[in-house]
Amino acid sequence: MKNSKPKILFILHVPPPVHGAAMMGKFLQDSSLINDTYECSFVNLSTSEKLNEIGQGGFNKVMRYFKLVYRVVHKAIKDKPNLIYMTPTSKGVGFYKDAFIALVLKLLGNNLVYHFHNKGVALNQHKLFDNFLYKLTFRNAKAILLSARLIFDIKKYFAKEDIFICPNGIPIIDFSPSEIENKPHMNILFLSNLLVSKGVYVLLEACQILKQLNLPFRCEMVGAEGDISAASLQEKISELNLHEQVVYLGKKYGEEKYALFSKSDIFVLPTYDEAFPLVLLEAMQFALPIVSSDVGGIGDMVTSHQNGFVTQPGDAQKVAEHLAFLIGDENEARRMGKNGREKFFASYTLEKFEQSMNSIFSDLTK
Template structure:
């Protein structure tokens, strides 16, 4: 009887929790990477109680053990953030190495550098060891590559940018989507200090008293929602700021399509998916010079880059774009072209294909 060949699989490890990491993985699946490489997704974490998260971890561990023991696994693609995510994912990487399976450690954590320097010497040495042992450390920007090689010079580091698939809409139509007299400014992300949402509120307070144009700031996300809502009321900004709740799917697409300006004044980032998505819709963007953002946004071409925490710069940048429709149009056009040239599925997915092909163990056993 002819022996049936078992097709090798790739195991992808990721959280099921909301955020940029999950968005990246969902894009991989939507754009055919899962089907092309026979990827089996294992969720190692989710939002919820400690008990729920522990159960998910144990279930993931059991599933992972079954796959590496009884399936032909060519590669592990391990999506990792910092803190608990980093240590959890190392359990899976260690088990894979014991089976001789190559591991791509894909770093997403926006505060990875802060996480490393907060460790005691033993913790720092362990992080360095994990980075050095990975077959490939996949990072989101040149600044992250520089950091990883600074602490772990023996690591094999590859830069692969996050990407978006540009919407199937012409650039001209994308630029015409917003037709309201009110200038709509959109923020999507975790509500809290790290994403700069409180700095945005302070900037709105400044703009409110001097701006001649009508504007509205739309904030979508989860996190410190009650504190945000209290600040809106305490500063009498109900007319200028609207909290949308958690926004995803078609609702998110609708807001991105119709907004006039997208803002993300973060203190720490990797390469934010929300900025990529907004730029793909031809929107001018305002963000900070942290992480990979300066590699994405060309200041005063695609949008405006400010210093994290600088409310004066945030407010003046917002004012400039609110008052100039022509500047919004030109920056938006440049944004869309920037995505198509360097941060689209057509550019980035072939890089992942090449990395998989080079790193994976595709030899017949």
């Protein structure tokens, strides 16, 4: 009997390397709901195998790219999908590479939906060539955004009725959140790749302020090396005389990572540029009050005085003030953490994400 399920070709990022868009791609690839509802095929859009290769060139990456183009075109011609789902980079060379693939698929007559896990279109739309390419690539296509707060980034190229909103969601972890009970110091957790854009140096400046205030805290920094090396980080920690308060623990995954969340009291991500960071959802699940930046969709996840605080990016003084408040008022820190956990289960589980994506795909394949 002929399969009557709609066909979807997914062109997306999956690990390695590990980052938010790749994790969401993996969740989609493994989703029983999506795979049972549609006839799915998947192509990995990434040409980077390691985090530090992202944004870099090289012969190997060029060869991977041409192999990627061949695989995508071959799949599109062979499978004749009803819909092609793609997670493009929004700007720069990454967008140029993804746009070429998208334009080839459009020439073949395919219907495309773009799922934006990053932002940057609005920053580059004034450039003559970029504007021209955005118009060609996005014409007659649909878009999925992580938050309505990100509509500004693509509104020049997509009508409101062509934009769908689907927040990220993550699996429920079988770990109990810790309680703040008579601890000698508050445990502050930073968990992200070591990148300047993640606010690593902002956090260290904030920690220096906390030390000057003689507040009891320990800050554990966890993540893979990026444009900040482990050696550079340690050098900065020593320069600020924070070696007794701040420790870098390297990369942690799986149960080791969850154990860190479970024993922490506060989560901090003073990022400069973000769309919808999964790590904040993890922190919410573990009932941690959050101090982060008011960028991208973070304002959806974190509401000041309810489940944490949001600041303007780069404001180490404000980050320190909010951390000092949470360190000084355990009851408020506990209340905010519980509010965040409730919000996570209400809105940001993997099940809710899959249901939202399924509803969008249903609309787009009718």
